[in-house]
Amino acid sequence: MNTPHNPTQNRLLAELELAEFHRLSPHLELVDLARGDVLYQADGKMMYVYFPTTATISVDFVLEDGGTSEIARIGNEGLLGVSLFMGGLSSSGRAVVQMAGYAYRLRAARLMEEFYHKGPLLRLRLRYTHTRLTEISQLALCNSHHSTRQRLCRCLLQMLDRSSSDEIAVTQESIAAMLGVRREGVTDAAGWLQNLGIIKWRRGHVIVLSRAGLDAHVCECYATVCHATSRLLPDLPTVPRAGTHAWRPAVGLPVPVLYRPGAQAKPLWVRGI
Amino acid sequence: MNTPHNPTQNRLLAELELAEFHRLSPHLELVDLARGDVLYQADGKMMYVYFPTTATISVDFVLEDGGTSEIARIGNEGLLGVSLFMGGLSSSGRAVVQMAGYAYRLRAARLMEEFYHKGPLLRLRLRYTHTRLTEISQLALCNSHHSTRQRLCRCLLQMLDRSSSDEIAVTQESIAAMLGVRREGVTDAAGWLQNLGIIKWRRGHVIVLSRAGLDAHVCECYATVCHATSRLLPDLPTVPRAGTHAWRPAVGLPVPVLYRPGAQAKPLWVRGI
DNA sequence: CGTTATCTGTGCGTCCTCGCACAGAGGATC
DNA sequence: GATCCTCTGTGCGAGGACGCACAGATAACG
Numbered sequence: 001m002n003t004p005h006n007p008t009q010n011r012l013l014a015e016l017e018l019a020e021f022h023r024l025s026p027h028l029e030l031v032d033l034a035r036g037d038v039l040y041q042a043d044g045k046m047m048y049v050y051f052p053t054t055a056t057i058s059v060d061f062v063l064e065d066g067g068t069s070e071i072a073r074i075g076n077e078g079l080l081g082v083s084l085f086m087g088g089l090s091s092s093g094r095a096v097v098q099m100a101g102y103a104y105r106l107r108a109a110r111l112m113e114e115f116y117h118k119g120p121l122l123r124l125r126l127r128y129t130h131t132r133l134t135e136i137s138q139l140a141l142c143n144s145h146h147s148t149r150q151r152l153c154r155c156l157l158q159m160l161d162r163s164s165s166d167e168i169a170v171t172q173e174s175i176a177a178m179l180g181v182r183r184e185g186v187t188d189a190a191g192w193l194q195n196l197g198i199i200k201w202r203r204g205h206v207i208v209l210s211r212a213g214l215d216a217h218v219c220e221c222y223a224t225v226c227h228a229t230s231r232l233l234p235d236l237p238t239v240p241r242a243g244t245h246a247w248r249p250a251v252g253l254p255v256p257v258l259y260r261p262g263a264q265a266k267p268l269w270v271r272g273i
Numbered sequence: 274m275n276t277p278h279n280p281t282q283n284r285l286l287a288e289l290e291l292a293e294f295h296r297l298s299p300h301l302e303l304v305d306l307a308r309g310d311v312l313y314q315a316d317g318k319m320m321y322v323y324f325p326t327t328a329t330i331s332v333d334f335v336l337e338d339g340g341t342s343e344i345a346r347i348g349n350e351g352l353l354g355v356s357l358f359m360g361g362l363s364s365s366g367r368a369v370v371q372m373a374g375y376a377y378r379l380r381a382a383r384l385m386e387e388f389y390h391k392g393p394l395l396r397l398r399l400r401y402t403h404t405r406l407t408e409i410s411q412l413a414l415c416n417s418h419h420s421t422r423q424r425l426c427r428c429l430l431q432m433l434d435r436s437s438s439d440e441i442a443v444t445q446e447s448i449a450a451m452l453g454v455r456r457e458g459v460t461d462a463a464g465w466l467q468n469l470g471i472i473k474w475r476r477g478h479v480i481v482l483s484r485a486g487l488d489a490h491v492c493e494c495y496a497t498v499c500h501a502t503s504r505l506l507p508d509l510p511t512v513p514r515a516g517t518h519a520w521r522p523a524v525g526l527p528v529p530v531l532y533r534p535g536a537q538a539k540p541l542w543v544r545g546i
Numbered sequence: 547c548g549t550t551a552t553c554t555g556t557g558c559g560t561c562c563t564c565g566c567a568c569a570g571a572g573g574a575t576c
Numbered sequence: 577g578a579t580c581c582t583c584t585g586t587g588c589g590a591g592g593a594c595g596c597a598c599a600g601a602t603a604a605c606g
Contacts, residue, residue, distance in 0.1 A: 069414045130356055180414070461585090
């Protein structure tokens with residue numbers, strides 16, 4: 001079983017202490033996720049917790065009229081199923097595979113056992129939940145204050161961070177669902193970014209020509225969320241990623257006080273070479 | 274010390290098992306909160322966890338440009354300081370007393386000790402956190418899809434639920450900050466509700482003339498959040514409240530599928546006579 | 547290779563929200 | 577009672593997002 005796959009490709013699992021990791025790993029099951037796979041239905045039972053390695057997963061909330069918004073996007077830095085160890089058995093949202101890839105999963109029942117070991121896993125889960133709370137809060141703020149263009153930049157950057165190249169496989173339609181806006185609105189914002197030479201969009205594929213261009217137009221929420229994540233996983237060995245531009249704060253803005261306390265401008269999201 | 278105050282006026286504390294409650298109660302300190310008191314600063318240290326009894330507390334997130342949105346509103350059904358037992362010591366948002374009243378507080382250090390008893394308190398905290406996650410997610414959705422008018426209705430209903438009368442002490446200015454819109458926008462929406470004879474707004478005081486009117490115009494997010502709360506505190510003795518109209522679903526809408534599964538229309542938020 | 551389905555781009559009118567400016571209206575204070 | 581400050585109401589132009597309709601373009605598929 002000498003596959004190139006390893007649970008530690010998920011950064012949360014990688015954070016576990018050895019003893020705990022070894023207790024857990026026999027129960028981790030590698031799964032191959034295809035784009036569009038639905039892992040949780042809204043209000044459906046959650047059978048597994050998922051730790052993505054190369055896949056990314058979207059959690060959406062849906063309104064009665066069909067309107068949607070993406071509430072969380074989970075890559076190898078996170079975990080799907082926080083509700084499970086919060087004592088809820090059913091998911092509040094719908095979880096859909098957004099980028100095909102692999103994940104490890106753990107049976108809910110097994111997790112519940114682990115739950116009462118109150119070891120480092122518990123601590124890590126709680127810290128992760130805290131991060132998620134912060135992210136979602138920032139999202140709520142972002143939704144009510146920032147334009148479609150800014151939010152598109154944020155969305156693209158967040159997808160880029162989880163992509164292994166400068167290309168993202170996504171349609172404007174699905175971006176629209178994530179942002180909770182019309183498809184035409186995304187087309188408009190995309191056209192604007194294309195005229196600026198920042199991206200190129202071609203039938204289900206975005207090519208990011210200038211990451212710096214996205215950085216320059218994104219709202220502060222991107223940096224805030226990056227910051228929350230880097231606090232969660234502070235001293236982790238860097239994971240090789242394609243993005244070569246370190247994040248830098250937008251120029252001309254007042255010194256951010258609230259969400260980057262003390263810290264000088266430095267890459268918020270640890271990236272490889 | 275025979276005050277009319279009792280920790281069990283907070284519904285989360287009331288849910289505790291007796292043994293646990295007795296272990297905790299000597300450490301609970303009653304505090305008198307005035308409107309506007311700042312309990313947490315954004316990114317500030319959290320010294321206490323607060324369990325409101327008659328007070329309500331707003332958690333706001335603030336943008337660099339000063340824009341704000343209310344992320345959570347905490348009354349006697351909840352607790353301020355989830356981040357504390359998530360392993361974070363600093364608050365992500367700013368917590369301000371929104372309605373004056375009382376709360377019990379617990380030193381953070383004491384909470385951390387309690388934390389490792391992994392008793393029912395832990396379970397309850399986790400369940401509460403789950404509820405908060407759901408609420409904030411719904412808020413993010415609401416912010417990106419619903420009009421100021423709908424959101425004003427939601428906001429008023431949520432305040433009314435925590436009020437002891439049909440009158441709410443609040444200015445349009447502060448509502449605007451909570452909703453993340455302009456003050457004039459609130460004036461406009463308020464004027465609309467006043468013309469409909471649903472409310473009356475007079476210099477820092479709203480009088481709700483027709484709760485049913487608010488119910489009729491509020492978006493589904495109110496019901497969703499009520500539902501999440503009633504799941505958290507399902508079989509609790511009702512707390513006397515002034516609202517006399519039971520919640521009922523808006524007429525003419527398609528049968529809600531996602532967030533009120535199975536259940537028939539019934540009061541989502543338990544109210545007393 | 548031709549058809550088909552999907553994805554992207556565009557135009558136009560409407561509505562909502564914003565930003566600004568300013569006027570009236572209560573309370574509070576002295 | 578006169579003055580001040582805060583709160584509420586209004587008007588208007590600008591910009592953004594929506595809803596709808598439709599055209600071109602490109603990948604997929606038989």
